[in-house]
Amino acid sequence: MKIRIMIAEDERLAREELVYLLQQETDVELLATATNGRELLEQVDANEPDVVFLDIKMPELEGTQAARMLASRKQQPLIVFCTAHEEFAVDAFKLYAVDYLLKPFEPKRIQETMQRVRERLVKAKAEQTAPSKRSKLLVEENNRLVVIDPATIVYAVREERFVQIHTQTETYTTKMTLTQLAEKLQAYDFFRTHKSYLVNLQFVSELTPWFNGAYNLTLKGDARTKIPVSRTSAKDLLRKLEE
Helix, strand or coil: CCEEEEEECCCHHHHHHHHHHHHCCCCEEECCCECCHHHHHHHHHHHCCCEEEEECCCCCCCHHHHHHHHHCCCCCCEEEEEECCHHHHHHHHHCCCCEEEECCCCHHHHHHHHHHHHHHHHHHHHHHHCCCCCCCEEEEECCEEEEECHHHEEEEEEECCEEEEEECCCEEEECCCHHHHHHHCCCCCEEEEECCEEEEHHHEEEEEECCCCCEEEEECCCCCCEEEECHHHHHHHHHHHCC
16 A cells, blocks of 8 residues: 655755655655645645655744644644754654654665654554454353453363363353354453463463473463463464563
């Protein structure tokens, strides 16, 4: 997808230079430019850019003032400040700018800035699409519906045609599959250590090597319950525990 960029710059030469450099990026779509802060606010409403390259010193409304006004909006673009004055850098980053570019612009610095922009946009998209945490989990057990707090689930294990859900205080048996349970708990810190086990990583105490690259996982608590970790899951689990 194209990254929609707007430039707010009152100096014609600086504006044209920035336009040229950004046009070298294949995933950039340049929108209408603005020559002062007031015009920028109007253009943002009309065009909804992903990013604004914003000159700090502009007539009518300075860049930092315009950035503060944009930050209060529901749909706020990322900000990259542009200026000839290095002393404004601290103020720029206080406003959570993605980057701070000094004039005259250097092609390599523009490339670095665009990489930061891409990373921020990817992160923002991931946060928007991340599943929301359920405050309650509804589980059918013996013709009744039980309400469970997902955060209290320590682990779940498949036993023949049923799944046992072990919380800190109770154990529930349900016909729900382990895959279905994992989907409902994906916003929480659960991991499929084995085809028959789903574990809440918040309750992991230690890992000990077993054989052929497999591990045993020990859970917190007086019971010191041990859970098998398959060889195929071990690397992903170790990576997950280091996050």
